[in-house]
Amino acid sequence: METDWKSHSMKKLDDVKCQRVDQPIVPGLDDEVTEVEHLLAEPKIEHVSVDGILCFGKENIEKHLKMEDFSCAFDYGWKISSGSTLTVCLYYFTGDLLSGLDSIRGQGGDDLKLEVLDGLLDEVDEVDDIDAAHDLSGACEDFLLDIEFPEKLSELDCGPREGSTLCNSSSESHSPGFSGRSNSVSGISESSIATVRESNSENGGLGKRVGCNLRNNFRRKHGCQGPVMDVGRSSIEQVQDLDESDDEKPLVSLILSNQKVKSSVKVTKGDTLLRQKRLRKPTRRYIEEFSRNSTMEESKSHKIQPQEEFPQVPSESQPRRGRPKKIVLKSELESDYELSASESEDGRKRTKRSKTACDRRKHQKMWTLVEVIKLVDGIAKYGVGRWTNIKKLLFASSTYRTPVDLRDKWRNLLRSSSAQENNRREVENHPKHAVRPLPKPVVRRIRELATIHPYPKVSSVDYVPSSEQPTTKGTPVYHRARKLRRK
DNA sequence: ATTAGGG
DNA sequence: CCCTAAT
Structure with a gap:
């Protein structure tokens, strides 16, 4: 079982190695940091930056590939490596926009502990706050509208810090390296932001697709076809394999729609589009807040929901399981319960609850x-x-x-x-x-x-029917003598 | 206050 | 996830 897994991984590793021909293998954290600094130092020089990026991505992946001996660290490695790759690529496009993020994700590399990641992610409680915090320029806001679904997908996964940093920087355009070419950047920055935000989400699927799109644009612009394309891809596929993507199909469809919108925006920059979507933003939030379905957003909202994740809307439209009984109890119980009861039963009267800012959805925090x-x-x-x-x-x-x-x-x-x-x-x-x-x-x-x-x-049975125990394969048989409790 | 178990 | 019963 494990051997299968390992050999499989090895094959992938070989593929990746074959594709990278030009760059020497320079593993080590120091090199990685150096690359990052290098990028930070000279973001304006295109070719150097590009090489650095490619190099960085490959090394990163390379490095993490070596972690395959550690069953769990391996997973993280894939995840992080792809994230770093994307992030760095994005950095190139957005100048110093992402410097903060880079320093976090890029330097992290192996050392990037889960705690850090999670702590980062945990800082966000309300998705809506993200939107509220952003005073975005037209393009940015426009696009953000379309990528609101990842936020919904994993509410905790989009750090507000990164988000705000991004958008503030873009709106102020205080990035030194790119001030001269605002035209070329503007088209891309949308994608970049989207990718970054999505790469923070645990669902690798989103950032992945957009990232590919980004790379395509990149290649088109500079006629550069580096191995990073393939490398990034394989790593990403791995991530997809490893990541808990319960919801492939919805994501894909969403992404497709996103790409469509993006391209149209890039080409035409039509105001009609922008306005349409700008109008949609409050609508969507309204939906989120009041747990209602709107005609325009209905399809998107449904796509957003991974599967079992339609928390409040159905729970209010439907009694949800055997809850109604609670009504009887409610009268006898304390106000505490009354609140929860009113929440579950009565969606119309929720003025009281919706008012509270800490109305964070108790429902459905996606487990990453x-x-x-x-x-x-x-x-x-x-x-x-x-x-x-x-x-x-x-x-x-x-x-x-x-x-x-x-x-x-x-x-x-x-x-x-x-x-x-x-x-x-x-x-x-x-x-x-x-x-x-x-x-x-x-x-x-x-x-x-x-x-x-x-x-x-x-x-409380000492011996169990053998069929009950699924894994008695190679492992020594443990008699379940533990935890005999009451009854 | 915590945990096990059921819905 | 939510709720309840049992410790």
């Missing part, structure tokens, strides 16, 4: 791969059931993710992992069913922990 891995690590360290500890120590920065959430997630992970284990090869051949949210290494860890800690449904 990073979070999942952190959770698994925490369980491995502190044990199953110590969810308060794990929460405090590993998810301290996340206001959401209560201990209960962690437990629920773990429960789901167990389920999905076992399911994934059972299906395996059959599904792999059919990309149609490519619902493989979890990277194999992670699944492996989950399964290991699952065998050790038989969390869900601790049957």
Whole structure:
């Protein structure tokens, strides 16, 4: 199992290596930093920057490819490497726009710990704040309208700092290297911003596609066809493979529509387009805030929702499970419960609730791969059931993710992992069913922990029907003698 | 206050 | 995710 995974990775590695012929392999963090600094120092020199970029991307990937021995770090490596590549490429287009972001992501490299990433991401609570914070110039705002879906997708994934930095810089255009060519930049900066913002999201699919588009533009402009194209692609594909992209199709369709819009904007720069979309922004936010469907945005909103992620709209239109019973209890209970009850039952009366700024959606915080891995690590360290500890120590920065959430997630992970284990090869051949949210290494860890800690449904039975235990393969058989509790 | 379990 | 019962 693991050997398969490794050999597969090795093959990919070889492919990548073959494609990079010109540049010597210079692994090491120092080189990477140097490259970054180099970029920062001379952003205006086109060719140098380009080489630097290409070099940077390749080295980055190269470096991370070497991490394949570490099952988990490997995943991060892919993720981060692709992110850095994209980011650096973008840097070239946007001048010093992204310097802050670069220093974070680029220098991070291997050292970029999950905590940093998550901490970065965690700083955002409200998506709407992002939009509100941006006073954008026409083009920027226009495009942002179209990429609002990634924000929705992973609300926590778009750091406000990066976002605001980006847009402020662009509007002020205080980038030294590009002031002279505002024309050529303007067309691209849209894509750049979009890519950056999306690359921050855990869904690699978005930034990926846009990034490719970006590279295409790049090549068209400079007649440069570097290996970075292929390198970036393969790494990105890996990311896609590893990332928990439960929602391939919606993303793709969204991206397609985005590209269309982008090109049209670039070519025509029609005011009609801009105005149309500018009008749509409040509409969409209105939708988000009041959880309603609007005719124009309906299709997009639906696409946005990954799958099980249509939190409030359906929950209010439909009673949602057996909740109505609660009404009876509500009268007897405290105001606390009254609030939650009114939320779930009565969508019209939500004036009280919507007023509160901290009305952050308790519903649906997408679990990212990073979070999942952190959770698994925490369980491995502190044990199953110590969810308060794990929460405090590993998810301290996340206001959401209560201990209960962690437990629920773990429960789901167990389920999905076992399911994934059972299906395996059959599904792999059919990309149609490519619902493989979890990277194999992670699944492996989950399964290991699952065998050790038989969390869900601790049957008081000493021996279990063999079919019940999915993974008794190479691993020593653990008798589930643990956690015999009540009943 | 935390956890397990069910919906 | 939400809620409840049991510790």
